[in-house]
Amino acid sequence: MRVQDDERPVVVGFDGSPESRRALRWGADEARLRFLPLVVCHAWQWPYHLVSITPGAPEIMERVGRHVLDTGLAMAQDFASRSPVRGRLVEGSAAGALVGASGSAEMVVIGPRGAGGFQELRIGATTAQLVAHAHCPVAVVREPVHPRADRVTIGVDGGNLDPADLGLAFEEARLRRAALLVICLCPEGTEDTRRAAVRFHTNLGVWEEKYPQVNVETVVETRPHPEVLRHAADRSDLLIVPNRERDDPAALPIGPVCQALLREAPCTLVVTPSHVPPMAGR
Missing domain, CATH: 3.40.50.12370 (Rossmann fold)
Structure with a gap:
C-alpha cells in the first residue's frame, strides 16, 4: 500500500533530548505500520518578546531551531524509510505548536519530558499541556521497564x-x-x-x-x-x-x-x- 501525503499524519514533537529521540523512533514505527506520513515538529521561541538584547538574536535562535529539526529529520528518514517525512518548524511554545498540529493529525507522539527536564521529573509541562488540550490521541512514549509483553x-x-x-x-x-x-x-x-x-x-x-x-x-x-x-x-x-x-x-x-x-x-x-x-x- 502506498502512503499518500495528504493523509492525516503522525506528528512527533522533537527537541533533541533522549526522550524525544525515543518518541521519534516510536512515532516512525506507528507511521510505518499505519501507512501514514510522519511529521517531525520542533518549536523555537525567543524568551524575551519585547526587547532583543543582542541584535539578530532571534534569527540565531531560529537557525538553532532549524539545526535541531534537521537532526530529527535525518533520524526520521532512517527510522521511517517507507513513509513520507516532513519537517515543521514553528515559532512559539512547543505545547502550542503540538496542540495546533493535533487538529489535523492522526496521533501526536511525545516524550514524557523534554530537554532541560531533570531526571526526577515524571511529566514535563509541554507534555501535560498537550495531553490536556489535544484534539487527537497523544502517545507519551516511555522507555520500557519490563520485557516485551505483546x-x-x-x-x-x-x-x-x-x-x-x-x-x-x-x-x-x-x-x-x-x-x-x-x-x-x-x-x-x-x-x-x-x-x-x-x-x-x-x-x-x-x-x-x-x-x-x-x-x-x-x-x-x-x-x-x-x-x-x-x-x-x-x-x-x-x-x-x-x-x-x-x-x-x-x-x-x-x-x-x-x-x-x-x-x-x-x-x-x-x-x-x-x-x-x-x-x-x-
Whole structure:
C-alpha cells in the first residue's frame, strides 16, 4: 500500500533530548505500520518578546531551531524509510505548536519530558499541556521497564464505551500482532456488576467480530481505577486511557486517573481526548 501525503499524519514533537529521540523512533514505527506520513515538529521561541538584547538574536535562535529539526529529520528518514517525512518548524511554545498540529493529525507522539527536564521529573509541562488540550490521541512514549509483553491494554468506562477508543485499541493490537486486554472499569465499590458486564460484552462483541485476528481478554473491575490500570501497565507494551473528565467543563484539564498514569505508568501511554475522530481504516 502506498502512503499518500495528504493523509492525516503522525506528528512527533522533537527537541533533541533522549526522550524525544525515543518518541521519534516510536512515532516512525506507528507511521510505518499505519501507512501514514510522519511529521517531525520542533518549536523555537525567543524568551524575551519585547526587547532583543543582542541584535539578530532571534534569527540565531531560529537557525538553532532549524539545526535541531534537521537532526530529527535525518533520524526520521532512517527510522521511517517507507513513509513520507516532513519537517515543521514553528515559532512559539512547543505545547502550542503540538496542540495546533493535533487538529489535523492522526496521533501526536511525545516524550514524557523534554530537554532541560531533570531526571526526577515524571511529566514535563509541554507534555501535560498537550495531553490536556489535544484534539487527537497523544502517545507519551516511555522507555520500557519490563520485557516485551505483546499486549495492548485499554481501560474503558463500563457504562459509556466510546467506539473510537475501542477502535483505536483493536487497531493497535492488530498492527502489533498483540493480545488486547480490555478492562471494564465500574464505579469503585460496585457490588453487582452483572448489568454493566452484559452491556460491556455486548458492545465489545461488535469489535471482536470486526477484528477476529485479535486475541481479546476481558476483566470487570471495581477496585480503584489508577491501581487497576497501573498494575495492568506492568504487563503491557501500550496502555490506552481516555481523558474523559474533559466532558465536564468544570473539571480539571487532565482527570485524576490520567494524571496518575502519566506519572506512574511504566509503559507507553496513549491518552484519547473526549471526542476522537474515527481512526483511518487500514
